[in-house]
Amino acid sequence: MSVVRKSCKMAAALLSFALLLGMLLSLSSCRASSYTEEEHIARVTERAKERFLGEGSEYTGLEVYPVYNEYDELKYMLIEFQSQGFLYVLIDREQxxxxxxxxxxxxxxSWMPYRVKEGAQEDVYDADGNLLVQAVDREYIRDESGQAVIYHESHFKAAGIEGERRYLLTTEAAEFLGGGSSWIPAVKRGEQYLDLVDGALIDYTPGMESSSYAVELLYFIPKPDFDL
Incomplete structure (x- = not known):
């Protein structure tokens, strides 16, 4: 009988602990929607400066911009470094x-602009002859010397986008977290979007397949090194 009582007490204690832990987590969590766009920009700016602009940093400054999804919801941020470099930031739903x-x-x-070209196979090398990428169904944009163009600034900065709303459009292949997924960096042009990877106007539909459009592969990996 005493064994039963001990088991019941232990079960009750574990249940109480689980409930307490759940309450603490719920109290300590905060939805992303609790913050305004300006507050998100300030929070990301503060964290980015602390992480990337310390003593000995190769960057002289940074700017943070809001980036929206296809439903005009604030879901991302863009960090533009000075003099070059950029990062996208996924805003998790809860903190x-x-x-x-x-x-x-x-x-x-960094990134390389390209056009979708069915059946194309291309090996891309840098100026020193090192293989950068082996591509299928892609035709990379090249400069006058025949080298593939590589940008060390964001798709938006490379396209001269300033006052317009920035978008990262999801595709059928895109999944939150867990690995690389395909997004379309874009700005609106009437009822269409301008795909900033290849500069083409597209008729975008949420959930469309990515294979027909120039996309950017991004990684939002749920590991401490990727936390900001």
Whole structure:
């Protein structure tokens, strides 16, 4: 009988602990929607400066911009570094004590513009002859010397976008977290979007397949190194 009582007491204690933990987590969490756009910009700016602009940093400054999804919801941020480099930031729906923002990389990004070309196969090398990428169904944009163009600034800055609303459009292949997914960096042009990877106007529909459009592969990995 005493064994039964001990088991019941232990079960009750575990249940109480679980309930208490749940209450603490719910109290410590905060929805992203609790913050305004300006507050998100300020929070990301503060964290980015602390992480990337310390002593010995190669960057002289940074700017943070809001980025929206296809439903005009604030879901991302863009960090533009000076003099070059950029990162996208995923705004997680809820904040727990340790995080609300997830970086697209642990180091500033670069990217290569390309066009979708069915059947194309292309090996891209840098100026030193090092293989950068082996591509299928892609035709990379090249400069006058024949080298693939590489941008060390965001798609928006490279396109000269300033006062317009910035978008990252999801595709059928895009999944939140857990690995690389395909997004379309874009701005609106009437009822269409301007795809900033290849500069083409597209008729975008949420959930459309990514294979027919020029996209950017981004990683928002749920690991501490990617937390901001």
């Amino acid at each position: 727990f004590p340790w995080k609300m923002y997830t970086l697209s990389n642990i180091h500033p990004e």
